[in-house]
Amino acid sequence: MTFGSKTSFSALVPLFLFAVAMPGQEFSAETLAFDPAGKPLSGKLYVGHGKMRGDSPDGTIMLMDLGAKTARIYDPRYKVYLERPDRTTSLLLVANDPCQKDPDRKSAVDATCRVVGQETVNGRSTNKTELTMTIGGQTQTIHVWFDPKLHILVRYEMNGKIISELRNIQEGPQPTSLFEPPTGYRNGLPGR
Secondary structure, three states, rough: OOOOOOHHHHHOHHHHOOOOOOOOOEEEEEEEOOOOOOEEEEEEEEEEEEEEEEOOOOOOEEEEEEOEEEEEEEEOOOEEEEEEOOHHHHOOOOOOOOOOOOOOOOOOOOOOEEEEEEEEOEEEEEEEEEEEEOOOEEEEEEEEEEEOOOOEEEEEEEOOOOEEEEEEEEEEOOOOOOOOOOOOOOOOOOOO
16 A cells, blocks of 8 residues: 655754754744755644644645654544654754764764855844765755754755745744644554
């Protein structure tokens, strides 16, 4: 069985490149990502109660538990979900410094990182950082804009093209019900 659609999964994954909020930081935001062909993909992100939720336009939902480091993707078309360990938080949980290396994570990629300066992105004060790495003999330049107040990346750009960003960030408490799993779904892995 094929799980989900390429479009919905593509819309959700960039949401969680951003979503590394520290406990107590609650907010919602509109998300905008671009697929490899440049097609815009919109969604919604909610952060609160140590959890995150991403909604794609087709109804697919991703729920993450930051404490448990788990993620579930719910596909409403088939009423199934996939659960997996979440590695996003360990990749990006960086306090205030995107150049900080995670001592628990080994990387096969040689990268350099430098802070470029401060910029305002969609009304948020951010710290801009440049990462340069060589993958498969090709040099990639990545810029990230980090919001030190919410501890999130608000924009991610690769080789001069915006890959994804958060817009219309609304700080404030989020309803607990947003982070509860939808009912009536079964595990989508064979044999479960």
